[in-house]
């Protein structure tokens with residue numbers, strides 16, 4: 001099933017009903033992605049699946065993953081390249097005045113959210129996506145990288 005994810009959600013309701021949200025968010029709904037000079041495919045989208053519920057300690061959590069294909073400029077050969085980005089999501093909801101366990105902080109990234117608050121999903125997923133961008137994108141397989149092709153041609157010519 002492919003659907004677009006809504007921006008505004010009521011996380012506590014989704015947690016109480018153990019709901020799942022699955023779908024796409026367009027890059028055009030993510031102002032920081034769309035204005036990022038590194039991102040070449042402005043028409044892309046990110047796919048997310050999110051499960052809401054409580055863990056075995058009763059902590060209210062949102063868990064899942066995101067996936068996107070982002071075109072960056074390869075830092076070695078300066079050609080555009082398709083990079084598959086995937087990242088796990090593990091968040092826990094806390095009231096603004098709650099102090100959560102150090103141990104739980106290792107498992108989940110806490111987000112402040114009071115009982116009546118809504119969460120802005122596009123913004124949240126945008127944060128996760130930006131955090132998973134490579135620092136210096138380069139063709140993973142050297143054979144795909146133009147700079148490698150050029151240097152191997154040079155090597156051939158030299159022999």
Ligand SMILES: [Zn+2]
Nearest residue numbers: 074077139145
């Ligand atoms: Zn390259």
